[in-house]
Amino acid sequence: MSVDYRAIGKRIKQRRKDLEKTQDYLAESLSVSVGYISQIERGITKVSLDTLSEIATHLNCDISELITGAVPSHQDYLNEEFAQIYDRMDTHQKNILLEIAHVILHY
Structure with a gap:
C-alpha cells in the first residue's frame, strides 16, 4: 500500500x-x-x-x-480499547481496576 x-x-x-x-x-x-x-x-x-x-x-x-480522512469517534474508540484491555484481565486485575475507577470518580 x-x-x-x-x-x-x-x-x-x-x-x-x-x-x-x-x-x-x-x-x-x-x-x-x-x-x-x-x-x-x-x-x-x-x-x-x-x-x-x-x-x-x-x-x-x-x-x-x-x-x-476518517475522523475517529474518540469516545467509541476509547470504549473499544478499554473493553479489549478489560477482556484480557483476570478477576484480581478487574477488582483493582474497579477500585482505581472509584478513586478517579471521587477525585
Missing part, C-alpha cells in the same frame, strides 16, 4: 482552512517555511510522521484524520 501524499496534503489544507488558519500560521508554528507547507499541501514533498504529528497538533486533530 502506497502513501497518498497528495490526499494527505489536501486534508491538511482543508483542515487548516476550516480553522481559518493561514499557511503562514502553520509555517511559523512548525518553524518551517511557507513554501514547505505549500509543498506538503500539494503533495509534492513527503512529509515525515513527526512533522505530520506536529501539524495535527497545531490543527487540533488526530493524525489519523490527516492520513486516512
Whole structure:
C-alpha cells in the first residue's frame, strides 16, 4: 500500500482552512517555511510522521484524520480499547481496576 501524499496534503489544507488558519500560521508554528507547507499541501514533498504529528497538533486533530480522512469517534474508540484491555484481565486485575475507577470518580 502506497502513501497518498497528495490526499494527505489536501486534508491538511482543508483542515487548516476550516480553522481559518493561514499557511503562514502553520509555517511559523512548525518553524518551517511557507513554501514547505505549500509543498506538503500539494503533495509534492513527503512529509515525515513527526512533522505530520506536529501539524495535527497545531490543527487540533488526530493524525489519523490527516492520513486516512476518517475522523475517529474518540469516545467509541476509547470504549473499544478499554473493553479489549478489560477482556484480557483476570478477576484480581478487574477488582483493582474497579477500585482505581472509584478513586478517579471521587477525585
